Amino acid sequence: MVDLLLAQSAFPEAISQNVLAHYLFVSAAMFTLGLVGFLTRRNLIIMFLCTEMMFQAAGIALIAFSRFHLNYEGQTFVIFVLTVAAAEAALALALVVFLFRKRDSLSAEAWAEMKG
Amino acid sequence: MTMLSMPLGALSSLVAAADGPFIATGEAPPWIALMPGLPLLGAALCVLFACLHVKSKLPGYLTVALLAGGFATALAAFLGGLDNYGVATIFRWIHASIGADTSTTIAADFGFYMDGLSTLWMLFVTGLATVIGLYSTEYVEHDKGLGYCRFFFAFNLFVFSMSTLVMADNLLLLFLGWEGVGLCSYLLIGYFYKKPEAVAAAKKAFIINRIGDLGLLMAIGATFVVFGTLEFRPLFEMVAQGIDAQGQPIGHTWVVVVIPLLLTAGAFGKSAQLFFYVWLPDAMEGPTPVSALIHAATMVTAGVYLIARMFPLYAADDAMIALTVVAWAGTLTAFWAATIEFAQYDIKRIMGYSTISQLGFMFAGLGLLGTTGAVFHVFTHAFFKATLFLCCGAVMHGFGGQLSLRRLSGVMWMKGFGITAACMFIGCLSLSGVPFTAGYFSKDMILAQAFATPSDMIGGAFLIGLLLLLTAAMTAYYTFRVFFRVFVGPKHFEPGDDDHGGDHGADHGDGHSAHHQGETEEEGDALHTGFHPHAPGWAMNSAMVLLAIGTIVVASLYFVNKKEDHGWAGTMVKHSSAAYASPGLSHGDKTAEHHGDAAAAGSHGTDSHDAANPHGEGAIEGDVKPHAEAGTLFGQDPFKIMYYVSAVLGLLGILAAAWFHGPKGAWGLGIGNREHPRRVRMDAVAAKFGPIPRWAENKWYVDELYHTVIVKPLLVLSHVFHAIDKLVIDGLVDLLGSLPRWLGAMLRPTQNGVLHSYATGMVAGSAVLIVLVVLVALL
Numbered sequence: 001m002v003d004l005l006l007a008q009s010a011f012p013e014a015i016s017q018n019v020l021a022h023y024l025f026v027s028a029a030m031f032t033l034g035l036v037g038f039l040t041r042r043n044l045i046i047m048f049l050c051t052e053m054m055f056q057a058a059g060i061a062l063i064a065f066s067r068f069h070l071n072y073e074g075q076t077f078v079i080f081v082l083t084v085a086a087a088e089a090a091l092a093l094a095l096v097v098f099l100f101r102k103r104d105s106l107s108a109e110a111w112a113e114m115k116g
Numbered sequence: 117m118t119m120l121s122m123p124l125g126a127l128s129s130l131v132a133a134a135d136g137p138f139i140a141t142g143e144a145p146p147w148i149a150l151m152p153g154l155p156l157l158g159a160a161l162c163v164l165f166a167c168l169h170v171k172s173k174l175p176g177y178l179t180v181a182l183l184a185g186g187f188a189t190a191l192a193a194f195l196g197g198l199d200n201y202g203v204a205t206i207f208r209w210i211h212a213s214i215g216a217d218t219s220t221t222i223a224a225d226f227g228f229y230m231d232g233l234s235t236l237w238m239l240f241v242t243g244l245a246t247v248i249g250l251y252s253t254e255y256v257e258h259d260k261g262l263g264y265c266r267f268f269f270a271f272n273l274f275v276f277s278m279s280t281l282v283m284a285d286n287l288l289l290l291f292l293g294w295e296g297v298g299l300c301s302y303l304l305i306g307y308f309y310k311k312p313e314a315v316a317a318a319k320k321a322f323i324i325n326r327i328g329d330l331g332l333l334m335a336i337g338a339t340f341v342v343f344g345t346l347e348f349r350p351l352f353e354m355v356a357q358g359i360d361a362q363g364q365p366i367g368h369t370w371v372v373v374v375i376p377l378l379l380t381a382g383a384f385g386k387s388a389q390l391f392f393y394v395w396l397p398d399a400m401e402g403p404t405p406v407s408a409l410i411h412a413a414t415m416v417t418a419g420v421y422l423i424a425r426m427f428p429l430y431a432a433d434d435a436m437i438a439l440t441v442v443a444w445a446g447t448l449t450a451f452w453a454a455t456i457e458f459a460q461y462d463i464k465r466i467m468g469y470s471t472i473s474q475l476g477f478m479f480a481g482l483g484l485l486g487t488t489g490a491v492f493h494v495f496t497h498a499f500f501k502a503t504l505f506l507c508c509g510a511v512m513h514g515f516g517g518q519l520s521l522r523r524l525s526g527v528m529w530m531k532g533f534g535i536t537a538a539c540m541f542i543g544c545l546s547l548s549g550v551p552f553t554a555g556y557f558s559k560d561m562i563l564a565q566a567f568a569t570p571s572d573m574i575g576g577a578f579l580i581g582l583l584l585l586l587t588a589a590m591t592a593y594y595t596f597r598v599f600f601r602v603f604v605g606p607k608h609f610e611p612g613d614d615d616h617g618g619d620h621g622a623d624h625g626d627g628h629s630a631h632h633q634g635e636t637e638e639e640g641d642a643l644h645t646g647f648h649p650h651a652p653g654w655a656m657n658s659a660m661v662l663l664a665i666g667t668i669v670v671a672s673l674y675f676v677n678k679k680e681d682h683g684w685a686g687t688m689v690k691h692s693s694a695a696y697a698s699p700g701l702s703h704g705d706k707t708a709e710h711h712g713d714a715a716a717a718g719s720h721g722t723d724s725h726d727a728a729n730p731h732g733e734g735a736i737e738g739d740v741k742p743h744a745e746a747g748t749l750f751g752q753d754p755f756k757i758m759y760y761v762s763a764v765l766g767l768l769g770i771l772a773a774a775w776f777h778g779p780k781g782a783w784g785l786g787i788g789n790r791e792h793p794r795r796v797r798m799d800a801v802a803a804k805f806g807p808i809p810r811w812a813e814n815k816w817y818v819d820e821l822y823h824t825v826i827v828k829p830l831l832v833l834s835h836v837f838h839a840i841d842k843l844v845i846d847g848l849v850d851l852l853g854s855l856p857r858w859l860g861a862m863l864r865p866t867q868n869g870v871l872h873s874y875a876t877g878m879v880a881g882s883a884v885l886i887v888l889v890v891l892v893a894l895l
Contacts, residue, residue, distance in 0.1 A: 038875060
């Protein structure tokens with residue numbers, strides 16, 4: 001049954017392990033870039049973009065695995081992630097605009113009021 | 117059977133060894149519960165009045181009415197006589213099983229035991245409470261409102277507790293009443309709670325009473341352990357047979373020594389005897405009606421009642437160890453208190469010490485096996501001492517709280533104080549034991565008993581008699597010292613500092629008279645300008661008159677049933693647990709009949725016991741040595757010769773008081789020479805004794821001794837414990853409490869609000885987790 005489905009699909013063959021490694025390398029590099037950017041930059045919009053980059057890195061890894069295993073779960077999950085990311089982007093940008101209006105600054109350090 | 121009675125050789129054939137306490141076996145009518153019930157209702161109503169902010173004298177008058185109802189009930193119970201003697205159980209109170217098997221049951225009902233003793237006690241408790249309540253309605257009138265309600269609440273609660281104590285049919289209920297009167301005493305001594313002395317006195321009375329109460333509580337516990345019951349009827353039945361709950365004889369065991377001695381400790385605490393007496397003089401800080409009712413007439417006699425009630429247990433000891441202790445302690449207290457009175461100047465305190473002294477007489481009477489004399493003295497003393505206190509209270513009320521006999525003189529001649537002085541005179545005569553007064557008859561019975569009781573029963577009985585005779589003479593002296601100095605002689609007064617506001621001037625302007633005429637140049641008028649003595653009103657006067665009449669009337673009770681029972685009190689005692697054919701007091705033909713009663717009363721328990729333990733009684737009976745015959749005084753029957761001896765001694769005491777303190781003229785019996793309120797012949801005599809009068813004035817420094825030996829070490833110890841608590845206990849707790857605080861202080865800086873530090877922390881944490889997962893996977 002599964003074989004029949006696979007035979008009719010758009011991706012008739014799985015990628016090799018070697019190719020998967022390349023995809024995963026790209027994914028890891030993108031994630032690291034996003035993480036470093038998030039930790040080093042102070043601009044809220046840039047930080048937000050960095051998180052988007054980390055999302056996409058995870059998405060690449062999922063799709064790569066999906067292709068490697070020849071199943072649809074990974075791709076389905078990426079669709080969900082993209083949807084959530086889009087909604088979250090709208091909300092996050094609205095928040096950033098709101099925060100900017102309050103402080104006339106986009107710096108994340110303008111919002112460090114807790115003095116532990 | 118207890119070997120109480122071998123009174124006279126001639127009688128011993130009549131007196132089988134079957135003499136035991138009279139046990140009221142019948143059913144008492146339930147309406148006797150009105151005696152404690154009405155005052156309880158009164159107490160509840162006083163609380164209600166306090167809530168409603170009643171500002172009139174209503175609580176006072178209502179209290180008097182309810183107490184009068186209580187007295188009427190007591191009178192009805194008394195007139196019912198023997199028919200009313202018995203137990204009336206009002207409701208089940210405590211029924212509990214102890215241990216694995218349910219055979220050991222502690223049972224204490226809210227039941228009332230009526231016999232001669234409780235009837236006699238209830239008569240004077242409710243009667244005096246009514247009269248003194250009437251007096252109080254006027255005495256505390258300056259406190260109308262909350263204070264008035266508070267006073268009468270405690271007053272009612274006291275009468276309720278005292279009735280419960282006296283009428284209880286078991287030791288636990290008696291203890292409830294016992295603690296109740298202690299509480300009310302505390303509340304009423306501290307009535308003037310803004311006065312530090314009154315608060316201190318209240319605490320002192322309460323704490324010292326607690327020490328005695330411990331003895332009573334231990335006695336109750338021991339009684340339950342030994343006899344398996346706390347109810348009087350089964351208890352007396354067992355004691356009458358001389359056995360405990362297991363049927364073992366108690367005759368020569370610790371039971372008849374230790375339990376009575378523990379009871380005695382409780383009695384001495386409540387009745388202010390040796391070692392415990394120091395609270396009573398201080399209790400005079402309370403309002404005078406309270407001193408009269410609680411600290412002279414009723415509550416302090418609870419100790420005497422306790423011993424009289426438990427007398428079978430005391431008398432079950434052939435060696436009479438506990439009774440000897442009671443007799444000697446009473447005698448020494450009587451003498452000791454009398455010596456202190458010689459040098460006191462506060463008339464209320466003199467009366468307070470006199471109460472201690474008279475209570476000593478009562479205990480001596482009990483210890484000397486003369487329960488009739490002791491109980492009669494309780495009865496008469498209640499009347500004449502209450503009279504004396506109320507008169508002192510009238511003087512105190514009238515002169516702004518002045519109590520010093522050096523600052524008052526000739527009160528009798530001041531307008532409005534005639535009745536007070538007359539009542540005081542009657543009370544003084546009775547306390548001094550002038551012939552044909554109440555105190556004369558009752559004190560004589562105790563004094564004569566001391567010579568009638570053989571010394572092989574009560575050790576040193578003869579010496580006790582001599583000491584008591586000396587004390588009786590001293591009593592006459594110190595009593596009339598007050599009368600001669602305060603009530604007769606040149607008119608003079610200095611008001612006390614208790615002058616409550618201007619209410620004297622407006623309402624009692626008629627009390628002002630030319631009272632300055634007797635003064636000498638030393639006391640200027642300036643001392644008390646604008647102060648007018650405040651003569652007692654109708655309520656106080658009528659209360660004093662009623663009690664003075666009562667004092668005269670109770671003397672006649674000595675002649676009621678005199679032939680058979682040695683007076684009315686003897687009749688009452690005969691039908692009570694205190695029944696005891698004391699040496700020298702033979703009851704003639706009635707004695708045999710009485711034994712018959714007692715034997716019948718105790719008979720239903722005897723048969724089964726005989727079957728179970730056939731040797732028990734025989735063994736005790738075998739040990740009985742007939743005691744020596746009743747003693748004599750000057751070769752005569754002491755009960756006859758004492759009429760003359762004590763009369764002479766009393767009159768000598770009065771003459772001495774007249775010589776040393778009496779005013780010039782007829783009121784000083786012609787031998788006094790006092791013309792000045794303070795200068796008396798006694799001053800010259802006292803000067804010859806050096807510092808001794810000062811020591812006596814300072815009460816022989818007993819308070820100071822207690823303070824040094826008991827209070828100070830306890831204070832030091834409590835400071836030590838306080839330090840240990842502060843350093844060790846608190847330190848440990850603080851250490852434990854500081855641990856989270858310290859940890860928090862360590863971790864708090866991480867919560868700095870900077871987004872990047874949180875992100876870094878998160879990344880670092882994830883990294884550590886991943887490394888761990890990888891490591892675990894690899895290993």
